[in-house]
Amino acid sequence: VSEASRPISAAPTPRTAVRRKPERASYDEAAVNAILDEALFCHVGVVRDGAPVVIPTIHARHGDHVYLHGSPAAGILRDARGGVEICVAATIVDGLVLARSPRYHSLNYRSVVLFGRVHRLRDKTAKAAALDCLVEHVVAGRSACLRTATPKEIAETEVLQLSLTEASVKIRTGPPLDPDADKDLPIWAGVLPLMLATGEPIEAPGVPPNATVPDHVRTWKRAAT
Numbered sequence: 329v330s331e332a333s334r335p336i337s338a339a340p341t342p343r344t345a346v347r348r349k350p351e352r353a354s355y356d357e358a359a360v361n362a363i364l365d366e367a368l369f370c371h372v373g374v375v376r377d378g379a380p381v382v383i384p385t386i387h388a389r390h391g392d393h394v395y396l397h398g399s400p401a402a403g404i405l406r407d408a409r410g411g412v413e414i415c416v417a418a419t420i421v422d423g424l425v426l427a428r429s430p431r432y433h434s435l436n437y438r439s440v441v442l443f444g445r446v447h448r449l450r451d452k453t454a455k456a457a458a459l460d461c462l463v464e465h466v467v468a469g470r471s472a473c474l475r476t477a478t479p480k481e482i483a484e485t486e487v488l489q490l491s492l493t494e495a496s497v498k499i500r501t502g503p504p505l506d507p508d509a510d511k512d513l514p515i516w517a518g519v520l521p522l523m524l525a526t527g528e529p530i531e532a533p534g535v536p537p538n539a540t541v542p543d544h545v546r547t548w549k550r551a552a553t
């Protein structure tokens with residue numbers, strides 16, 4: 329399912345260069361991949377009729393590519409498959425950074441921004457493989473236990489492939505950066521870590537009694553570590 333692509337440039341391009349706090353930036357392929365793999369979904373931005381539109385959607389990385397999918401009628405997929413430049417952003421929020429004054433509040437995060445044009449998958453086998461990747465991205469281990477997608481279901485799904493060639497990462501970690509003069513103030517400051525947690529699985533109507541909650545549901549977690 330892959331189209332030849334260049335590896336991500338280790339140096340920034342004019343449009344991927346992070347200007348503010350460049351010490352938090354990276355252009356490293358492993359860093360890009362790790363964030364794309366952990367982030368559950370992304371936001372895709374395009375310019376439509378001269379104005380920006382940004383839409384959330386699921387993505388999946390496979391090697392040097394990211395897949396996007398949905399109804400062929402979905403606006404953002406229609407725009408993207410038309411060959412326009414798109415921008416994709418995926419973000420993981422790791423904590424609330426709570427300072428002694430409004431100015432120094434922040435979030436700890438890991439984020440990635442990608443640029444490029446998509447390639448529309450037409451081959452049924454390639455599309456089916458990409459759909460499996462999208463399922464695996466959300467729930468690792470699930471695609472192997474599913475009914476195979478029918479040709480009609482595959483035909484009814486648009487799958488777009490974006491080569492990972494132009495990307496930037498930005499990562500903030502650590503405590504609030506209050507000025508020293510504020511540190512004796514009687515105000516609690518620090519980081520409240522955040523993570524994605526699951527609740528109890530809620531069974532769909534009609535699930536037969538012999539179909540029990542699988543391990544990939546019971547043990548689902550997002551963090552790579």
Ligand SMILES: Cc1cc2nc3c(=O)[nH]c(=O)nc-3n(C[C@H](O)[C@H](O)[C@H](O)COP(=O)(O)OP(=O)(O)OC[C@H]3O[C@@H](n4cnc5c(N)ncnc54)[C@H](O)[C@@H]3O)c2cc1C
Nearest residue numbers: 343344345346347348419435437438439440441496497498
């Ligand atoms: C969850 C979250 C919350 C944030 N909240 C704020 C906030 O409230 N105020 C604020 O000023 N900044 C915030 N940021 C940082 C913000 O994303 C930008 O990094 C910041 O606006 C400075 O951008 P710039 O001027 O350096 O780059 P820009 O000129 O905006 O962008 C230039 C290029 O830098 C790269 N880039 C910029 N930011 C990121 C990023 N976060 N991840 C990956 N690549 C990036 C892109 O390739 C982009 O094309 C937040 C980031 C995250 C992830």
